[in-house]
Amino acid sequence: MRTILHASVPVHVVVLLGALLLFHEAAYAHGIRVFAYTSGPEIIVEGKFSSGRATINSKVKVFSDKSGKLLVEGRTGKDGVFTFARPRTGPDEGLKIVLVAGEGHQAQWTMTPEDLNEEPMVAEPAPAPAESSPEQPAPVPAAPPVKAAGTPPAQAIDTSALAELVSRSVAREIAPLKRMMMEEMNRGPSMTEIIGGIGWLVGIAGLLAALGALKKK
């Protein structure tokens, strides 16, 4: 082992390696990522290089993951974002979103049916009456029914409009959070992974060297 180190470890390669690591702060690389999320009636697709730079003017293709049919096609804008109206999909049909950045760069994101069908608008009015009924019978049996009989019609209109309003504003508020989460999931290489990779390479070499040493004996 000592002879190996002495004879041929190129100190300068180590220096070069160190220099390369220092550059990492400003490092970019060409891994490419795409992620998509719903925002109200729309689906937003974002493309990024693993460095965080947006993929500008890249082709986006949206397929049904069930039939494989091409549903929507477009290009990302200056900010790497492509927005399209949510296509009509079956209950168990998801979307496969493919981003093609050219020269062999391509990435894919799948939206499951659950991702797509998260609109809470339809079956909303039901919970409100259900909530009030179990509590009331015990404390005041007679009075509340009268009140309830008078107010519900007015409230029902309000609640459905309200539900839609709430779900829309929640969608808007949540969109950046979704984005942050996706970005977090799609992060470029971290220092840990880089150092880990180098560790692997040195480890593999050590293993080979050890095997070689055994053979020599």
Place this chain on the structure above:
Amino acid sequence: MHISEGILSLPVLAGGGVVAAAGVAIGLKKLDYEHIMSTALLSSAFFVASLVHVPIGPSAAHLILNGLVGLILGWAAVPAIGVALFLQALLFGFGGLTVLGVNTVIMAGPAVVVYLLFGSWIREGGRKQLVGGFLAGSLAVAMSGILVAIALIGTDEAFMKTAQLILLAHIPIMIIEGVVTMFTVSFLSRVQPEILAISKS
């Protein structure tokens, strides 16, 4: 210059895999015990080089260093680059496991070619060494670009257009790699000339 997963057809992937495996086998056979550590270090340099980006106008390209790795290691560059690409795919998500063979051919093939062309030049020293270093560094990048375009034949990207795009985008990188390789080689030949003899054996 990593090709992503899901683009190439099965025959291209399989062909790349077979060629890469053959190259790795030759490289391992030629790699002798004394130089395992140097090989690993150059492999690490290659592994990290892809993270060093050089901005070019609106776009950016990264260093590759396959010319340097090839000049110093010769055939052993194939396993060195192959393992580094494997780890890049695994840890960084660059390229991918199914495209590993093709990507290895793209990066390591030119490394071996520049070694065969310029390997003897850099051991001679003097001006020939400098020129050889520069040409090896820059041509290796150019050849990788052409190989990417060749691999993409059969996808919906036309060969000539892709090749032109890639080569144009990589001209600055070719110059930078040429200079880096030239200086590294001349530096090594002054302070540790035995490294340059690794690939000779």
